[in-house]
Amino acid sequence: MNSHHPIVQLILANIRGYLREPEAIFWTYGFPLLMVVGLGIAFDTSKPNPVLVDVVQGPGSGRIIEALSGNDFFRIHPESEADAMQRLRRNRTQIVAKLDSRGVCEYYFDPSNPDARTARAALDDALQKAWGRQDPLSVNDRRQTVPGARYVDFLVPGLIGMNLMGGGMWGVGFMLVDMRIKKLLKRMLGTPMKRPQLLLATIGTRAVFFIPEMFVLLLTAHWIFGVPVQGSIVDIVIIALIGSLSFAGLGLLAASRAQRIESITGILNLTMFPMWLCSGIFFSADRFPAAMQPFVQALPLTQLINALRAVILEGVALPSQTLPILVLTAWGGVSFLLALKLFRWN
Amino acid sequence: MGTIIFCERLTKRYGSGDKAVDAVNGLDLAVETGECFGLLGPNGAGKTTTVEILEGLLNPTTGRVELFGVAWGRGRDDEIRQRMGMTLQDSRFHEKLSCLEILTLFRSFYRDGLQPEDALNLVSLGEKAKAWVRNLSGGQRQRLAVAVALVGDPDLIFLDEPTTGLDPQARRQFWDVIGDLKSRGRTILLTTHYMDEAELLCDRVAVVDHGRIIAQDSPRNLISRFAGENIVEFSVNSNGSNGIPVASDFADLDEVSQCQTDSEGFSMTASQVHIAIPALLERVSERGWRLNRLTTRHANLEDVFVTLTGRHLRDE
Numbered sequence: 001m002n003s004h005h006p007i008v009q010l011i012l013a014n015i016r017g018y019l020r021e022p023e024a025i026f027w028t029y030g031f032p033l034l035m036v037v038g039l040g041i042a043f044d045t046s047k048p049n050p051v052l053v054d055v056v057q058g059p060g061s062g063r064i065i066e067a068l069s070g071n072d073f074f075r076i077h078p079e080s081e082a083d084a085m086q087r088l089r090r091n092r093t094q095i096v097a098k099l100d101s102r103g104v105c106e107y108y109f110d111p112s113n114p115d116a117r118t119a120r121a122a123l124d125d126a127l128q129k130a131w132g133r134q135d136p137l138s139v140n141d142r143r144q145t146v147p148g149a150r151y152v153d154f155l156v157p158g159l160i161g162m163n164l165m166g167g168g169m170w171g172v173g174f175m176l177v178d179m180r181i182k183k184l185l186k187r188m189l190g191t192p193m194k195r196p197q198l199l200l201a202t203i204g205t206r207a208v209f210f211i212p213e214m215f216v217l218l219l220t221a222h223w224i225f226g227v228p229v230q231g232s233i234v235d236i237v238i239i240a241l242i243g244s245l246s247f248a249g250l251g252l253l254a255a256s257r258a259q260r261i262e263s264i265t266g267i268l269n270l271t272m273f274p275m276w277l278c279s280g281i282f283f284s285a286d287r288f289p290a291a292m293q294p295f296v297q298a299l300p301l302t303q304l305i306n307a308l309r310a311v312i313l314e315g316v317a318l319p320s321q322t323l324p325i326l327v328l329t330a331w332g333g334v335s336f337l338l339a340l341k342l343f344r345w346n
Numbered sequence: 347m348g349t350i351i352f353c354e355r356l357t358k359r360y361g362s363g364d365k366a367v368d369a370v371n372g373l374d375l376a377v378e379t380g381e382c383f384g385l386l387g388p389n390g391a392g393k394t395t396t397v398e399i400l401e402g403l404l405n406p407t408t409g410r411v412e413l414f415g416v417a418w419g420r421g422r423d424d425e426i427r428q429r430m431g432m433t434l435q436d437s438r439f440h441e442k443l444s445c446l447e448i449l450t451l452f453r454s455f456y457r458d459g460l461q462p463e464d465a466l467n468l469v470s471l472g473e474k475a476k477a478w479v480r481n482l483s484g485g486q487r488q489r490l491a492v493a494v495a496l497v498g499d500p501d502l503i504f505l506d507e508p509t510t511g512l513d514p515q516a517r518r519q520f521w522d523v524i525g526d527l528k529s530r531g532r533t534i535l536l537t538t539h540y541m542d543e544a545e546l547l548c549d550r551v552a553v554v555d556h557g558r559i560i561a562q563d564s565p566r567n568l569i570s571r572f573a574g575e576n577i578v579e580f581s582v583n584s585n586g587s588n589g590i591p592v593a594s595d596f597a598d599l600d601e602v603s604q605c606q607t608d609s610e611g612f613s614m615t616a617s618q619v620h621i622a623i624p625a626l627l628e629r630v631s632e633r634g635w636r637l638n639r640l641t642t643r644h645a646n647l648e649d650v651f652v653t654l655t656g657r658h659l660r661d662e
Contacts, residue, residue, distance in 0.1 A: 010451065012451075016447060184438065190401055
């Protein structure tokens with residue numbers, strides 16, 4: 001294909017137009033980077049979070065404080081009973097301990113909150129030991145926070161998937177609707193340009209942009225947080241490319257009829273919403289009930305993120321990811337063919 | 347020589363039932379090689395719909411269209427498109443691409459054509475080759491659109507309302523570009539609602555109203571046939587005792603073919619002004635009226651339209 005081929009020229013025009021939009025560049029690169037850095041810091045697991053305990057001041061409070069001091073697993077606040085209860089209601093503390101005059105300790109906490117249940121168990125354990133409990137089994141705790149199993153490691157492939165989805169759908173959808181509004185599509189229809197050439201070029205543009213979109217995130221996460229890249233780079237690139245093309249196809253379909261920026265914005269948000277929610281960007285998609293799993297697993301983003309996690313974090317080889325690749329190809333292929341049929345040029 | 351654009355009994359209906367609108371309503375047209383042909387009519391007359399059907403961008407409801415003797419949709423569309431160029435009424439190019447980049451892009455769609463730089467020079471935009479579209483003035487954008495229409499070196503060029511919204515200087519520059527194309531023997535079909543433009547540029551003009559052609563000839567012939575050679579505009583005062591003057595008071599004067607009331611008085615069509623005016627003065631003094639205002643001018647295509655439809659071109 002020489003440099004004067006219509007597809008090459010259309011892709012060049014798209015790339016030039018895009019690189020000259022500073023806002024678009026920020027939303028594609030800056031925003032996901034901020035997200036990975038922000039979330040990486042917020043969910044930093046190198047030190048466990050302390051348990052927040054309020055101790056009601058009274059006759060026995062000194063003993064509780066003494067029992068817990070020197071243990072940096074607890075952060076202790078002596079408070080009056082009213083203040084402590086208010087702090088509990090406002091979620092400023094996880095548990096309130098009150099030792100009454102009869103020597104009974106009362107714990108106030110919300111059992112529906114997993115953090116509070118953990119706090120209760122840890123606090124009770126520490127106090128029972130301080131009061132003289134002897135454990136029949138001796139144990140040793142060995143903390144393991146190896147790279148690859150932390151939250152930030154889990155997060156990065158999810159964000160890459162989300163970024164490729166956003167790039168594909170916004171990139172393709174917006175560009176085409178903008179061209180339709182400007183009547184540029186109609187103008188091109190008046191030339192000997194073949195219709196599929198424009199649609200292929202739009203998708204081809206994504207085949208160029210997915211590379212920086214993916215690597216900027218992956219490399220930054222690797223350098224700042226030591227997120228490991230276990231699998232082969234080639235496998236990662238292949239999966240990201242297939243994912244990217246699949247979402248470009250969906251973007252094309254979304255843009256095939258929309259006449260206004262407002263309508264394409266609505267259509268894209270509606271399409272992406274279930275995937276933001278269910279596809280396992282921020283927490284595992286396996287957490288959804290079994291009845292929902294067929295739907296969740298059929299979403300292209302779920303499959304893209306599954307495959308990226310498997311290759312990046314577990315280092316599995318590409319052939320084991322045939323199912324995700326097939327699902328992504330089916331979404332992309334069917335969307336493209338439908339878009340060819342439905343596409344409105346005028 | 348030969349017929350480049352041919353269409354017959356063309357109709358285009360939008361909607362159905364009671365709400366159906368016939369944008370084009372039985373239109374016949376034949377444009378010959380090397381001709382600059384104008385479709386003149388008010389906004390909403392069906393000019394753009396007609397042109398877009400001819401360009402193959404819209405399907406007609408009924409009727410036959412052939413360009414270069416080939417009908418659309420018979421597997422030879424590419425052959426037609428390779429030989430034609432167009433500007434649409436209001437298409438815009440990417441704001442952040444340069445003129446040269448846009449021309450290079452459109453050039454890639456054609457088998458043969460001009461160098462992008464040469465196309466820019468044709469419309470005197472050579473200096474703006476590297477400028478982004480968003481930094482061009484309205485007139486420069488319009489000329490860029492023409493350069494894009496020319497980059498495939500077409501035999502046939504469609505220009506839809508090419509000067510609407512341009513200032514007088516930009517319009518004159520644009521006319522120079524069209525004059526240049528005519529001298530190169532290109533066939534041009536342009537739509538406009540500016541009568542001066544049609545009169546100046548077009549070899550033949552079709553007056554379009556309500557989706558059909560109501561008259562078609564060279565501007566000169568149309569004017570002499572429908573508007574006479576000259577227009578005499580005047581207004582008359584009466585003191586009330588001598589009756590109020592009406593148009594029929596002047597329609598029978600020598601050399602006057604017709605007289606109409608217009609917004610400021612009367613408008614009279616005369617073939618020989620030097621006979622009609624003394625007759626008018628005599629009639630006015632005979633009746634004891636007083637002449638308030640008197641101007642004469644050559645008739646133009648606007649007068650043709652008024653004569654044919656009773657409306658002004660830019661009423662709508």
